[in-house]
Every structure is written in structure tokens, then in C-alpha cells.
Amino acid sequence: MSHELTFQEIEDFRNDFDNSRNDVVSRAAMRSGVLEASFNPKVEETLNDVFSVEVKTDNVTNQQQSGRCWLFATLNTLRHYFGEKNNYKNFTLSQAYNFFWDKIERANIFYDMIIDTADKPLDDRTVKAYLNFAGTDGGQWAMAASLVKKYGVVPTNAMPETFNTNHTSGFSDSLARKEKKDALVLRKLVNEGKLDEVEKKRKEFLSEVYRMTAIAVGEPPKSFDLEFRDDDKKLHLEKGLTPVQFFNEYWKDFDFSDYVCLTNAPDHEYGKLYSLPFEDNVEGGIPITFLNVPMEYLKDAAIKQLKNGESIWFGNDVLKEMDRKTGFLDDELYKTDDLFNVDTKMSKKDRLATGEGAVTHAMTLVGVDLDHEGDVRKWKVENSWGEKSGRKGYFTMSDDWFNDYVYEVIVHKQYLTDEQRKLADSTPTPLPAWDSLA
Numbered sequence: 001m002s003h004e005l006t007f008q009e010i011e012d013f014r015n016d017f018d019n020s021r022n023d024v025v026s027r028a029a030m031r032s033g034v035l036e037a038s039f040n041p042k043v044e045e046t047l048n049d050v051f052s053v054e055v056k057t058d059n060v061t062n063q064q065q066s067g068r069c070w071l072f073a074t075l076n077t078l079r080h081y082f083g084e085k086n087n088y089k090n091f092t093l094s095q096a097y098n099f100f101w102d103k104i105e106r107a108n109i110f111y112d113m114i115i116d117t118a119d120k121p122l123d124d125r126t127v128k129a130y131l132n133f134a135g136t137d138g139g140q141w142a143m144a145a146s147l148v149k150k151y152g153v154v155p156t157n158a159m160p161e162t163f164n165t166n167h168t169s170g171f172s173d174s175l176a177r178k179e180k181k182d183a184l185v186l187r188k189l190v191n192e193g194k195l196d197e198v199e200k201k202r203k204e205f206l207s208e209v210y211r212m213t214a215i216a217v218g219e220p221p222k223s224f225d226l227e228f229r230d231d232d233k234k235l236h237l238e239k240g241l242t243p244v245q246f247f248n249e250y251w252k253d254f255d256f257s258d259y260v261c262l263t264n265a266p267d268h269e270y271g272k273l274y275s276l277p278f279e280d281n282v283e284g285g286i287p288i289t290f291l292n293v294p295m296e297y298l299k300d301a302a303i304k305q306l307k308n309g310e311s312i313w314f315g316n317d318v319l320k321e322m323d324r325k326t327g328f329l330d331d332e333l334y335k336t337d338d339l340f341n342v343d344t345k346m347s348k349k350d351r352l353a354t355g356e357g358a359v360t361h362a363m364t365l366v367g368v369d370l371d372h373e374g375d376v377r378k379w380k381v382e383n384s385w386g387e388k389s390g391r392k393g394y395f396t397m398s399d400d401w402f403n404d405y406v407y408e409v410i411v412h413k414q415y416l417t418d419e420q421r422k423l424a425d426s427t428p429t430p431l432p433a434w435d436s437l438a
Helices: 007-020 023-032 041-045 069-086 095-116 125-133 141-151 169-191 195-217 243-250 295-307 336-340 348-354 399-405 418-424
Strands: 224-229 235-241 259-263 272-275 289-292 312-316 361-370 376-382 394-398 406-412
Touching (some): 069 141, 069 312, 069 361, 095 125, 095 169, 169 195, 272 418, 295 399, 376 399
Antiparallel strands (some): 259 406, 272 289, 376 394
């Protein structure tokens, strides 16, 4: 049903506004911005930096202008594991190393997707999603786990950050343009039945992607010397480690298959395991799966894992009700509805269904504050935005913000119920590339 806006209606709107206007509020919003004008200082009363349960951490990392939060959060959990085992809390791992291999592996799986869908038109919804995937650097925990499992890890000094890892847009744009052009070539060859030529071209294209990544990022080391002083100033030196050998030796008790992604997505059926094959980045790697359960199970498992001294990767919608300066995450942080005299509150289910809610960031849970009854007061969050955000890089999250804007936690299977462990090992239901969890 169409409606043409009339001048009489506009006059009515003007009169309604004049009858309710507050010039002081309007001037504050126009001068300072909507968020600053609606900032709620009362949240500071509860979001202090005291926590009853904390993982021993210190320095924070900085992803700068890149979409590598998923990789940073994964490597943060691994470095904390290393720090606990080796008495060295400020140890860091190279994100550049695994970023390099992600570009190669992601290009390979992109070409697979293009070849498999060559019979579909370019404007097909799935094909368009794959093309939009080209060159991107966002991701999921399972994607980082696949890279680590196949290629291992190295300390930061073995492969430091470069301008193009810290500021990925220029390289990503070049890579996306190259891969999309390659897609047209591969589609044409498949549709002409020249399958031998397809494989030849794929290898040629992958070699070019390797060259581009090596120029932009630098080549990853085949081996390195591990040298550090622990927190007791004791010197450690092990020479000639390969990245895979390093991971297998220093994380020998760590098994990615022991971990599950618990998801709270009310727009999907609870008690089901879902997969997102569209975002898998390594052929033969760990598939992206989500076990969808009510929120209380995410919290319960997270608290148990923190009490056991282990940090937690979690996916969230960080740009909602967040202040970089204070590091506050609270669903009452900005009173924009009061500012505009409207009601924009939506359920988590409706936010997901309309695209208002989404997983936009990954961070690391490193603490929780519990009262005498065991109820959550707040959570401690390690971000990857450097020391100038929050309290030296750490954010404080209210429990209500957890309810509203946390969607995923990576937890050990031991903290699941028996039924959930069975579901975690079941055959997942695949989700399309345009699903709300993508």
C-alpha cells in the first residue's frame, strides 16, 4: 500500500515537534553528537574494575585497522595458556603468521566455491555471497583453529606485524579484485568443459596470491629460535623449532576438538547444531559449527572455564552500547530513546531477524565478578584495540549486555550437559551464506 507524503502531514509533524521540543537537549545533541548527549554516567557505579575470578593477564594486543579480531582473540587464548604453563604472562603470538596462511587457504577455498557454482548465474544469491567473500579478513574461531592446527604458531618476534597486516584495506582490495577476475576465468573454463585447464589455472592463481601475500606481509618462517625470560627472569632458549613443532610441544595438552561454540541465537531453534560452510577457510580443516542453546548455558560454561583459569573466545556485537574511552559495555550506556522520546527496544530474536543484531567482533573473557550467591555482577573483557581503549585495553561488561549482545562462547566440552555433548558430535544443519549467524 503506497502513501504520498502531504504538506499538511509535514505541518502536523512540525507542530508535534514544536509542542514537545527541548532546545537544550537539541543543542546538546547537535553540538556533542547523539551518543555523547545521551551518555548515562550511572553505569560507572557498577562497572568498576574489581573481579572475584580473573585469569592472570597483563599486556593487550592491537589489531589496528584490520578485521582480524577472530584471529587475535584465538591467539590471545593460546598465549594465556602458554603464559600459565611457562610462567610468562606477557608472551605474544604472531598474528601476521596465521594471517598469511589464511590468505592462501581462503583463496584456495574461494576457487573451490566458484568452480562448484559455475553452473549458476552471477546474480545467484549464493554466487554473489561467495564473490563478496573474496579478499575479506573477518572470520570465526574455527577458522583460526584450522590455521593453527595445520600451520602451527610462532612468537611475535619470529614474524612481526607489517603495515599491511595492521591496515588491511589496501591489500584486501587488491586481493578481492584479483580473485573476482580469476572467478570469471574459472567459471568460463568449467562451463566450456575444460576441467584440466581449470586445475592448471587454479594453481597459477594460487601462486599469484602467494606472491601478493608475501610482498604485502612477508614470507612466514620455516623455523625459529624460541627465547624469552619468564616472570622470574629465568632465561629459556630452544633453537630451530618449526611452527607446528612449537604448537605440538608447548600446547600438547590442548586439543581444538575438545572445544565447542555455544551460541545464543533465539531466531534459530534451540537444541540444534548448525554449520556455516560458506565461511570455512581451510579445505579439510575444522568446520564452523554452532550449538544453539539458551543464554544460561553460555554463562554457566563460561564461569566454570574462567574458574578453571582458562580465558574464553566470545563473539559479540561490540558497537552496540559501547564506549571506547571508558571501556564500558552496558545496555543502559546510551539513553537515546530518552533523547528522542521514542521506543526502539527490540528482542534479541527480532534484532537478529531484521539484521539489527549481528556478530561483529570477537574478544576474550578473562574474568567475572560474582556475588555471595554466585550471581554475576559484571565480566572482564580483554579486547584487541591496544592500551588506549578502556582500562589499558580491558573492558568491563555488564551481565545485561552479555544477555543482549553476546552470541557465541568457545568452551570446553566438559562444561556442557551430557545431551549437549551428544549434540555437539551430531551432524550439523548447514546454514546459507545470508543467515543471521553469518
